[in-house]
Amino acid sequence: MDYKLVLNERLEEKLIHVPVGDHVAEYCPDTVKNGTKYLFCNQCNATAVLYGDGDLWASPHLDTCQLKIKEKAEADQAERRAKLLVSKGVKSQDAYDIHYAECVKNGCEVYYKAFFQMRKQLSRIYGKKLADSTLGQTAAEYCFFPNTNVRWLLKETREFAIFATDNMLRTMASASVLVVDGTFSIRPAEVEKGQILTIHALVAGENGEEWVPVAMAVLSSHEQVQYEAVVNAIKEKWQELGIEPTFGRIHCDYEQGLMNAMKLLDTADKVYGCHFHSSQAIYRAVVDCKLFRHYMDGKRRGHRHLSAIVLL
């Protein structure tokens, strides 16, 4: 009987797949005696024996045993092999793409998960390969870019770390529009109120205007003092490099501490709210006031028009 060794959940090559028509039976090893492996079905515990010479004998599966479709089993294995590649240092997207191509070749790509569904797990595996960093003690390899030796870490304390190269700071100073926003979904693990604050600049690129990140800060709180510390670190470097900020305006959400701090980046009149966050706030208020149904049926358009007032 045909069989092949495949990866288990822990990415060890310990499972055995045996084709059964359009399906695949998956066996786990039980014991080994004199080179003979005793196996059991993952689904119904039916037994099988794999002899040292490669011969495989299998008892029938229970009627209730739900074997995986061949293509699904192959795609699941491709996912595990992608994880294995990442654990060896290949970047998530590259490992994903390699195995996607393989699935296309085997005709099982419809069962292969989308990248966004695998991304978190893959980057967690990749993250285990990265050097440990804690606030105030960023690993040396993240302070400078490895090939060019360009400085990336601008300033760090035990409360925050801000990353921006001189060129990024130049771009920031002269951009027409800046936006600043924090994310809480990816943040330092050791602090409860941590966040990653990012500043993007709108710059003229080859194919028209595009948004580029010009600063990133790892923060341990939502307090104004910390936002101000970020602003001060940027301003100090601008001064040192002889850069005059001429950016047109900066948009942020309606967090008071953040707005106050951004007013210190240059003049206060350059700080604007943000239509996305304003609409989000209105929408949340609509939900809080239990007006969601009216918002959706569109009969009372007032709630929707509210978000547009700022555009008049």
Ligand SMILES: [Zn+2]
């Ligand atoms: Zn079975």
